[in-house]
Amino acid sequence: MRKRALFLCNMGTPDKPTPPKVREYLREFLMDPYVVDLAWPLRFALVHGVILPRRAHASAEAYRQIWTERGSPLLVHLQALSSQVEAALAPEGWLVRPVMRYGNPSIDSAVEGLRGEGVDEIVFFPLYPQFSAATTESSVREFTRSVRRRMPQVQVRIVPPFYDSGLFLDSFAEVARARLREGAGFDHVLFSFHGLPERQIRKADKVGHCLSSGSGAGPEVAEERYPCCGDREAARRGCYRAQCLWTARALGQRLGLASDGMTVSFQSRLGRTRWIGPYTDRILGELARKGVRRLAVLCPAFVADCLETLEEIGMRNRELFREQGGEELVLIPSLNSEASWVRAVIRLATAHADSLS
Numbered sequence: 001m002r003k004r005a006l007f008l009c010n011m012g013t014p015d016k017p018t019p020p021k022v023r024e025y026l027r028e029f030l031m032d033p034y035v036v037d038l039a040w041p042l043r044f045a046l047v048h049g050v051i052l053p054r055r056a057h058a059s060a061e062a063y064r065q066i067w068t069e070r071g072s073p074l075l076v077h078l079q080a081l082s083s084q085v086e087a088a089l090a091p092e093g094w095l096v097r098p099v100m101r102y103g104n105p106s107i108d109s110a111v112e113g114l115r116g117e118g119v120d121e122i123v124f125f126p127l128y129p130q131f132s133a134a135t136t137e138s139s140v141r142e143f144t145r146s147v148r149r150r151m152p153q154v155q156v157r158i159v160p161p162f163y164d165s166g167l168f169l170d171s172f173a174e175v176a177r178a179r180l181r182e183g184a185g186f187d188h189v190l191f192s193f194h195g196l197p198e199r200q201i202r203k204a205d206k207v208g209h210c211l212s213s214g215s216g217a218g219p220e221v222a223e224e225r226y227p228c229c230g231d232r233e234a235a236r237r238g239c240y241r242a243q244c245l246w247t248a249r250a251l252g253q254r255l256g257l258a259s260d261g262m263t264v265s266f267q268s269r270l271g272r273t274r275w276i277g278p279y280t281d282r283i284l285g286e287l288a289r290k291g292v293r294r295l296a297v298l299c300p301a302f303v304a305d306c307l308e309t310l311e312e313i314g315m316r317n318r319e320l321f322r323e324q325g326g327e328e329l330v331l332i333p334s335l336n337s338e339a340s341w342v343r344a345v346i347r348l349a350t351a352h353a354d355s356l357s
Helices: 019-030 040-066 073-092 107-114 133-150 166-182 198-204 232-236 240-254 280-289 307-323 339-355
Strands: 004-013 094-103 121-126 155-158 188-194 262-267 294-298 328-331
Touching: 004 019, 004 073, 004 107, 004 133, 004 339, 019 040, 019 094, 040 307, 073 094, 073 339, 094 107, 094 133, 107 133, 121 133, 121 339, 133 155, 133 198, 166 240, 166 294, 166 339, 188 240, 188 280, 198 240, 232 240, 240 262, 262 280, 262 307, 280 307, 294 307, 307 328
Parallel strands: 004 094, 004 121, 121 155, 188 262, 188 294, 294 328
Antiparallel strands: none
16 A cells, blocks of 8 residues: 655644744745745845834734634644544545644654655645645745655655635535524625735736736726736636635635625735735725625635634724624634535545546
């Protein structure tokens, strides 16, 4: 029997919700050229001179609000998912390891831990539904570098982005449907995805269409500023924004949402550069002014609840929505380690590995 390992990779989290540990985590995260895609001197000056002094304490406080007795929710969910996946795959000779692109458990430590285990193949599964250089590409490159350095003889497989996978979409819809029924009476559903700087979208554009027209329009005027994001071909070419829209439409169909009963937006922007829009915090005010009182928010860029869902959406944006005139904002939990998602992960990982064997 072949011995294979599966790495389930998510972005990362600090070890503790304290300013020193958060600063350490943010330094590793933000100094990645795929995340802050500036020349090294500019990136160093921005991160060490501006961002870290301002954000370490504030981010630590945000983490403290969501921290559990078992630790960071993102890590807790990743560990639970990995344990359940391994329980199912162990009889077939699989080892399953939870890893983080930044922080712990690191990719390097997981690869090092496999030495001497007799592993023939490692399947690397970046748990980011939509592709971006800052998530998927950075994680894959770090994994590939580590394996080549420590276990060059091992065969490597990479599970691609799964924004349009029926397994992912059905699982997310199943989890969301149950929560939406529990909260009957929602006026509207908002799909909030993590944002990216527009310059990163341009860099990923291989055909020169991205942001090619409507350049004067603001980020809220999505149909003018992003003329090709609705195209299926744009999603297939690896456009992050187009893949987000595809995911939202597919989930909306599965949930039986009318086109005027759902909105797509982008959150978590940082700094003064222009990010892809429309922006979640501004959309909340627009929806409240249109008469939306009870709003459900889904975050399909995240397969596990984390700082960006629990604190940013579930706390800060909930209060913002109320301040703008809304009555209630309800965060719909992510996939975490739900049984349907465990089954989906197993099928995505094994089907991909088997198809390339």
